[in-house]
Amino acid sequence: MSTSHVSALREPLVDGVKDLGQVTRDVCDPLDAHPTPAWYAAFAAALCALSYGAVMVISQIWTGIGSWGLNKTVGWSWDITNFVFWVGIGHAGTLISAILFLFRQKWRTSINRSAEAMTIFAVMCAGIFPLIHMGRPWLAYWVMPYPNPMGPLWVNFRSPLLWDVFAISTYFIISATFWFVGLIPDLATMRDRLPEGWRKKVFGFASLGWSGSHRTWQHYEMAYLLLAGLATPLVFSVHTIVSFDFATSVIPGWHATIFPPYFVCGAIFSGFAMVLTLMIIARKVMNFEGYITLRHIGAICKVILLTSMIVGLAYSTELIISYYSSNHYERFAFINRIKGPFAGFYWMMVFCNVLVPQTLWFEKIRRDVRVLFLISILINVGMWLERFVIITISLHRDYLPSSWTDYSPTYVEIGTYIGSFGLFFTCFLLFCRLLPMIAISEVKGVLSYARSDQDKESRHGH
Amino acid sequence: MATKTFVGVFDSDHAVLAAARAAHRRGMNIRDAYTPFPVHGMDEALSLPPSWLSRACLALGASGLTFALSFQYWVSLFNWPMNIGGKPFDASPALIPIAFEITVLVAGVGTVATLLVFRNLLPGRRAPLTALGATDDKFLLVIDDVPDQELKAFFKEHGAVDVKEVLGGAK
Numbered sequence: 001m002s003t004s005h006v007s008a009l010r011e012p013l014v015d016g017v018k019d020l021g022q023v024t025r026d027v028c029d030p031l032d033a034h035p036t037p038a039w040y041a042a043f044a045a046a047l048c049a050l051s052y053g054a055v056m057v058i059s060q061i062w063t064g065i066g067s068w069g070l071n072k073t074v075g076w077s078w079d080i081t082n083f084v085f086w087v088g089i090g091h092a093g094t095l096i097s098a099i100l101f102l103f104r105q106k107w108r109t110s111i112n113r114s115a116e117a118m119t120i121f122a123v124m125c126a127g128i129f130p131l132i133h134m135g136r137p138w139l140a141y142w143v144m145p146y147p148n149p150m151g152p153l154w155v156n157f158r159s160p161l162l163w164d165v166f167a168i169s170t171y172f173i174i175s176a177t178f179w180f181v182g183l184i185p186d187l188a189t190m191r192d193r194l195p196e197g198w199r200k201k202v203f204g205f206a207s208l209g210w211s212g213s214h215r216t217w218q219h220y221e222m223a224y225l226l227l228a229g230l231a232t233p234l235v236f237s238v239h240t241i242v243s244f245d246f247a248t249s250v251i252p253g254w255h256a257t258i259f260p261p262y263f264v265c266g267a268i269f270s271g272f273a274m275v276l277t278l279m280i281i282a283r284k285v286m287n288f289e290g291y292i293t294l295r296h297i298g299a300i301c302k303v304i305l306l307t308s309m310i311v312g313l314a315y316s317t318e319l320i321i322s323y324y325s326s327n328h329y330e331r332f333a334f335i336n337r338i339k340g341p342f343a344g345f346y347w348m349m350v351f352c353n354v355l356v357p358q359t360l361w362f363e364k365i366r367r368d369v370r371v372l373f374l375i376s377i378l379i380n381v382g383m384w385l386e387r388f389v390i391i392t393i394s395l396h397r398d399y400l401p402s403s404w405t406d407y408s409p410t411y412v413e414i415g416t417y418i419g420s421f422g423l424f425f426t427c428f429l430l431f432c433r434l435l436p437m438i439a440i441s442e443v444k445g446v447l448s449y450a451r452s453d454q455d456k457e458s459r460h461g462h
Numbered sequence: 463m464a465t466k467t468f469v470g471v472f473d474s475d476h477a478v479l480a481a482a483r484a485a486h487r488r489g490m491n492i493r494d495a496y497t498p499f500p501v502h503g504m505d506e507a508l509s510l511p512p513s514w515l516s517r518a519c520l521a522l523g524a525s526g527l528t529f530a531l532s533f534q535y536w537v538s539l540f541n542w543p544m545n546i547g548g549k550p551f552d553a554s555p556a557l558i559p560i561a562f563e564i565t566v567l568v569a570g571v572g573t574v575a576t577l578l579v580f581r582n583l584l585p586g587r588r589a590p591l592t593a594l595g596a597t598d599d600k601f602l603l604v605i606d607d608v609p610d611q612e613l614k615a616f617f618k619e620h621g622a623v624d625v626k627e628v629l630g631g632a633k
Contacts, residue, residue, distance in 0.1 A: 020498060020599035145537070152542040157534045158549055163559040170563040174570045181574055188589065189498070189597040208578065209587025212596040214495040214504045216581045221500050222513035223577040230519075230570045233562075241559050445499040 013107055013446050015290040020444050024189055027438045030286055031190070035433060038285060046425035053419005057132060060412050065135050067412045073405045074395045078413040079129045081387040082420060085270070086126035087168065087242055088383065090175070091235055092271025093119025097178060098231035107299055109442040110291045114282060115275050116179040121427040123172045125420040132416070160244040167241040174234055178227050184210050185441040239264045246390065253333035253394030256321070262314040269307035269353070270383035276300050276376040278428070280369055282437065291438050294367050301366045304379065308357035315350065333394055341406065342393045345385050352382025466607040467493065469591065470617035471600050471624040475501045478601035481620035482507035485605055493604040496596035519573040526568025530561040594626065604628070
């Protein structure tokens with residue numbers, strides 16, 4: 001943009017694009033074409049996983065959650081692990097859309113739309129687990145304080161589990177609002193390029209009569225900035241409150257003041273790993289390599305590296321503090337983590353979350369998409385293990401050795417988890433087909449970023 | 463008096479901004495500009511006051527906070543005081559998370575709703591001037607004509623690729 005001054009060392013954010021119309025065509029054309037065989041294959045797989053999960057969910061609601069592998073000692077395991085895993089993944093979307101926006105990180109524009117979609121779908125997946133865990137999900141509305149005829153009867157506002165209800169539902173609503181507000185101009189772009197027909201009608205309805213009027217843009221930009229300002233503390237509060245579910249209890253291994261920052265950072269870490277996984281697939285499948293460039297991938301890697309080191313610091317702090325506390329139960333909880341029957345999970349977690357990301361120091365690796373894909377999968381696994389380690393290992397050997405038990409999931413729990421991936425990828429693949437995956441109007445705004453006119457000419461040459 | 467309204471179609475944000483500034487200096491009656499992305503500097507050219515949505519957001523947030531806190535206090539202290547593990551009824555720190563969430567919820571959703579209603583962005587509304595490509599790659603400047611202004615020449619002079627007359631005008 002003519003008004004912004006950027007360093008001559010900055011590189012353009014978008015590769016090889018000539019003009020604004022080209023951006024519209026590049027993003028929208030895939031939506032008009034028929035899906036590729038690869039898309040059909042992926043969608044069929046996701047739908048299978050989703051259906052399998054749906055059967056599992058129905059069966060466990062039918063028989064009751066006794067069909068899980070839980071017992072008197074291990075009262076929380078895969079369900080809450082999966083819940084925290086999915087909520088955590090969502091956090092990267094809000095970080096990219098809100099926090100990077102406030103920090104004026106213009107590289108976010110190519111990936112914010114799909115990262116926000118990822119947030120919404122991940123929070124949907126997360127919500128399933130506590131819902132099932134209630135045992136009678138048809139009474140789920142009981143968690144909301146609503147006027148009722150049962151005498152003065154309200155929810156307990158002093159319970160962290162209730163805070164969680166408010167945090168997750170607010171997070172879902174605000175993320176969806178943010179996403180939709182960002183979509184409005186692009187829905188109008190879709191509307192204006194489609195021929196007459198039902199799709200034009202649908203986009204016309206959803207784009208709310210957007211015309212690109214500057215009088216609207218002015219208020220729109222303010223609303224977007226305000227939403228970003230609100231979503232930023234919100235994203236920190238959500239995982240802080242999730243960590244309160246554990247930190248406010250008296251279980252050794254859970255009862256720690258380090259939990260809120262530790263959880264928030266872990267959430268951003270795992271979310272960025274998932275963003276990396278999805279972006280590597282999307283740029284290849286949708287031909288978006290000019291928009292989601294290696295510089296974007298590199299920036300994501302740097303965030304992963306930073307958060308990985310914070311997570312590693314949290315792991316070591318936990319160990320040192322448990323030793324330093326001189327509390328037998330606290331010490332035992334951590335000795336049990338590193339030497340107990342589940343120690344393999346702990347060390348696998350350390351390997352995936354602390355050691356593997358260290359390879360990202362090397363630029364060669366940050367530019368090797370295939371290696372990065374593997375790294376991102378390993379981090380996703382590692383972050384799932386982190387939640388399993390915190391939740392299950394802290395519970396299975398409690399204060400009384402007579403009640404120590406083992407834990408293994410039943411096929412119902414595994415099936416439900418597979419089903420949540422089915423839901424996530426079904427939604428994400430539909431999103432890729434139905435809506436512009438890249439924020440068209442935002443990319444147009446940064447198209448001239450770090451480009452002088454001569455620069456443009458020379459780029460046109462090849 | 464029925465005046466004519468002309469739309470200048472431009473190819474770039476620089477061109478439309480330069481034209482809008484020139485029109486502003488000449489005291490022309492600029493109705494609006496239509497652009498594929500927000501063109502910064504256009505606020506001054508259109509002499510728009512800063513958006514008041516930030517104040518609406520503050521008011522909404524403050525009312526959300528007040529409601530959430532007072533409701534929780536009313537329930538915990540008066541309507542249904544429950545003794546849970548001997549914790550105090552007015553345990554203020556315990557009421558903060560929900561108060562915060564409701565503040566964000568009311569402020570966020572309320573601000574967007576205010577934007578949509580105020581700018582008449584509602585389901586099924588028809589957008590003006592959609593055929594001219596302002597959601598794709600064209601930048602439009604809509605100016606009311608007055609006699610002797612020679613608006614067409616003005617647009618051409620400032621690099622418009624096309625000039626169109628609109629009847630009834632776009633608001």
